[in-house]
Amino acid sequence: MKLTVLGSTGSIGTQALGVARERGWGVAALAAGRNLDVLEAQVREFRPEVVSVSEEVYTEARSRFPDVRVISNPSEVAALPADVVVNAMSGLIGLPPTRAALEAGRAVALATKEAMVTAAHLMWEAAAVGGGRVVPVDSEHTGMYQCLTGEDLGDVAELILTASGGPFRDGPADLSAVTPEQALKHPSWNMGPKVTLDSATLMNKGLEVMECASLYGLPLSQVGVVIHPQSIVHAAVRFRDGSLKGQFGPTDMRLPIAYAIDAAPTGMRHPGDVRGARRGPEVAGHLGWPLRGHWEFREPDPVRFPCLALAYRAGEAGGLLPTALNAADEVAVEAFLSGGVGFTDIPRLIERVLDETPAGTLTWETLFETDAWARARARELTAGVGA
Ligand SMILES: NC(=O)C1=CN([C@@H]2O[C@H](COP(=O)(O)OP(=O)(O)OC[C@H]3O[C@@H](n4cnc5c(N)ncnc54)[C@H](OP(=O)(O)O)[C@@H]3O)[C@@H](O)[C@H]2O)C=CC1
Ligand SMILES: CC(=O)[C@@H](O)[C@H](O)COP(=O)(O)O
């Protein structure tokens, strides 16, 4: 097995390479942003033939990796021959490489949830054109994939995603004064900053609701969210006969990553195309039986966490709104982390951008136009809040 890993220096990327080390898999190519120290250690260990880095560090990377072909184009790397492309880039920048991989017929283990959130039908089109396949890495969605394996989608009544509830699930009642430091303390997972912050606002779960509907081809009205602070049950499916099937696992992303890589070569070519996979050996231990402790399941609080409803609104409207929501969220989160706006300004800014987003049909052209417009508009609004 030879992997390409995009976003190799981040949280998912480093864990994917950890799985590769454990399983003895090779690495065809790597793509990273600016973290050349981590990338250098990866190049030394895995000896990829090609690496892509951000333009700002391209010259330095060439002198640091004299024996490797260095480029500055993750989409080119994504299309190179590999058994599985793990996409672990964070944000909309991960979309063009996902498209490139699918159009080149690659099997994609997809962590970059933004691709299925903003551009599902374009992703499936790319897979159809090029023969590519997708399996999600996101813990809830690989959980759902496993619950749906061997089932008929026509028998599904509801897909249920669990949410940890983030660091503020039990308070404070007023979130306006919470700090980036508090918001970045995720109670269950150790992840990159953007997804961690989205977990604190519940936007992560909102994006995941859209990701889920896009992957499994069911309407948002059939995708529910439940707060489960222990993060042991990742997903569940309720079937029409009343049976509930759940996926449980350790809070360790190496298991979803390994499963997605095993499943990707026979993965999804269209929504709901779930085939399952042969499983490999343990990479992250297992839950000991009998499962101990107290498990809770409760409703999300729509008043303190308005981002979840905003995501449902964008997902139900479809068209350009998911792209606008994603762009506004990326800008608002960055502004909050750099001290420009408060925590409760995040949903306010996103809502303003959604209110102003025109209806329209999603094409590659309108997607990138809308993304640019929504980012610019969110930045204007952010500057207004800070003024
Ligand atoms: N972390 C987790 O546990 C989970 C993450 N996800 C999803 O997975 C995705 C990745 O998340 P996470 O690993 O946390 O993010 P991180 O912020 O930890 O990592 C992002 C990666 O993207 C790289 N990157 C930035 N710019 C470029 C570029 N131009 N070309 C190539 N790579 C680039 C970064 O490189 P550098 O650091 O070198 O600049 C880094 O390697 C997100 O979509 C997230 O929502 C889903 C479920 C769980
Ligand atoms: C590990 C993973 O898949 C994350 O997306 C996780 O779901 C974040 O935790 P929340 O449940 O708090 O959003």
Ligand SMILES: [Mn+2]
């Ligand atoms: Mn998740």
